[in-house]
Amino acid sequence: MGENKDENVAAIRCKVSLGMFEDERAVHVELMDGRKVSAFVDKDDVSVEEEPSAASAVTGRVRVVVVKENDKSVILDLPQSTITNGPRVEVNKELFY
Numbered sequence: 001m002g003e004n005k006d007e008n009v010a011a012i013r014c015k016v017s018l019g020m021f022e023d024e025r026a027v028h029v030e031l032m033d034g035r036k037v038s039a040f041v042d043k044d045d046v047s048v049e050e051e052p053s054a055a056s057a058v059t060g061r062v063r064v065v066v067v068k069e070n071d072k073s074v075i076l077d078l079p080q081s082t083i084t085n086g087p088r089v090e091v092n093k094e095l096f097y
Contacts, residue, residue, distance in 0.1 A: 008065050008066045008067075009063060009064070009065055009066075010063075010064055010065075010066050010076075010096060011047065011061040011062060011063050011064065011096075012029065012061060012062060012064055012076070012091060012095040012096055013059065013060075013061055013095045013096075013097075014027045014028055014029045014059075014060060014061065014062045014095075015027070015028040015057040015058070015059060015060070016028075016046055016048050016052050016057060016058050016059070016060035016062075017052045017056075017057040017058075018052050018053070018054060019040050019041075019043075020040065022043075023042060023043045023044075024040050024041070024042065024043060025040070025041055025042075025043050025045075025046045025052070026038055026039070026040055026041075026057075027039055027041055027046060027060075027062045027078070028057065029062070029078070029082075029089065029091060029095070030091065030092070030095070031089055031090060031091060032072075032073045032090040032091055032092055033090075037082040037083070037084060037085060037089060038082060038083050039078050039079070039080045039081060039082045039083065039087070040080060040083075041062060041078065041079045041080045042079065042080075045062055045063040045079040046060055046061070046062050046063075047060055047061045048060035048061075062078065062079065063079055064076040064077060064078055064079070065077045067088065069093075072092065072093055073090050073091060073092055073093060074090070074091055074092075074093055074095075074096070075088065075089070075090050076088070076089060076090075076091065077089075
């Protein structure tokens with residue numbers, strides 16, 4: 001990966017639900033060990049084909065910064081800290097496809 005931070009920007013699959021505020025979304029990401037974490041992020045960091053509703057989450061993508069690639073996983077930073085941990089998480093490479 002290059003030293004330019006923009007080169008490390010990517011998007012991963014996630015579940016997206018409404019946030020507490022109009023310009024915010026909750027994203028739910030599955031970690032490499034199978035646990036799931038959630039974070040509240042700016043609506044502009046998320047892409048969805050259809051907007052989530054109060055009743056249901058939708059599949060979407062969240063912008064991330066790739067820190068390190070391994071054989072089967074990627075260490076990355078989410079746009080905001082997760083509810084239970086910081087922003088850095090390890091996910092399966094399959095979330096990029």
